[in-house]
Ligand SMILES: Nc1ncnc2c1ncn2[C@@H]1O[C@H](COP(=O)(O)OP(=O)(O)OP(=O)(O)O)[C@@H](O)[C@H]1O
């Protein structure tokens with residue numbers, strides 16, 4: 001019910017109602033959504049007698065979780081500006097693991113003006129990267145579905161089998177018809193985890209024809225924009241990518257702004273009742289550098305600790321307990337940073353881990369005079385494990401530093 005109402009709110013501007021009617025209905029729908037949310041939370045509290053835990057650190061934040069999603073309007077505005085640019089560059093949204101790329105893409109319908117329709121395509125799904133026919137069908141299906149939820153009805157979706165023999169002509173025929181329905185509106189096609197296209201080409205599931213087709217679509221369809229999202233930039237992926245997509249603009253996504261991070265800690269849900277002792281919120285902003293995943297991870301652990309201790313106030317002692325708990329529940333994240341972003345090969349990783357341990361344990365870095373040391377330091381700065389401030393290397397996120405100090409085991 002709550003999901004349907006959220007959907008209807010989004011579709012409202014394109015239902016053919018007069019502006020005044022849209023204005024009248026919007027608050028009504030929002031009010032109903034609120035009533036349902038309040039009742040759900042009330043039920044949850046009654047059943048547990050405890051603080052609700054709105055924080056979520058596993059999955060990306062969805063469009064209907066508007067209180068849990070903070071900030072990123074500046075990024076959306078920049079994307080819009082670029083899409084409307086006469087050059088129509090291909091955008092590459094890149095950023096370290098868990099910094100909020102997918103959540104951002106999920107929430108674009110709310111962050112964009114009504115005439116730009118974001119379409120989400122997850123390149124991690126093998127149903128899309130298995131064959132070129134699957135890719136074309138997956139693309140058409142995503143455009144059809146996401147436009148529909150944003151109130152724009154496009155021509156009927158062809159059957160999957162139709163794409164088997166001639167995927168690209170079928171794709172283009174359908175897009176051609178679909179674009180006639182769009183009028184002044186534009187579509188931004190967001191390919192999340194786009195590096196997986198490269199993997200599928202290496203595995204022989206897709207061929208370089210796909211790049212030709214993407215380039216063709218970018219050049220010939222004015223109403224279509226592309227955004228590739230992943231950890232790397234196109235240049236880092238090798239010559240195919242950077243030479244195929246000529247006009248490329250990279251946009252780097254990192255941490256939330258301090259006021260947005262604070263807002264997440266204080267108001268992740270309208271019914272959130274947890275309180276923080278003086279200084280705790282400031283401490284959390286420092287500890288996480290406003291990294292959205294780390295904030296949500298600690299948020300969830302603090303609610304657990306508050307409930308365990310039958311209180312609603314986070315004290316310095318409870319914060320310490322929450323940090324230890326977060327090292328267990330967030331182990332996959334910390335281990336991933338430790339094993340994947342310390343270097344490109346086992347030799348580099350061994351040096352990278354040595355450097356991180358030294359900095360975490362001694363707050364200092366003394367050169368080991370290893371010939372690949374510079375390379376490894378550059379790599380760890382590139383992926384935001386380390387930063388160099390006033391000539392000194394230190395971790396970007398103090399929470400990761402503490403994890404390395406207390407828990408890291410060399411690979
Ligand atoms: N704008 C945001 N507001 C609040 N929390 C956020 C926001 N963006 C991300 N998060 C939090 O960070 C976590 C990771 O986000 P998300 O999965 O979107 O990142 P990602 O960059 O796509 O990660 P990966 O590189 O692993 O795919 C989410 O589970 C959520 O807890």
Ligand SMILES: [Mg+2]
Nearest residue numbers: 101102103192
């Ligand atoms: Mg993601």
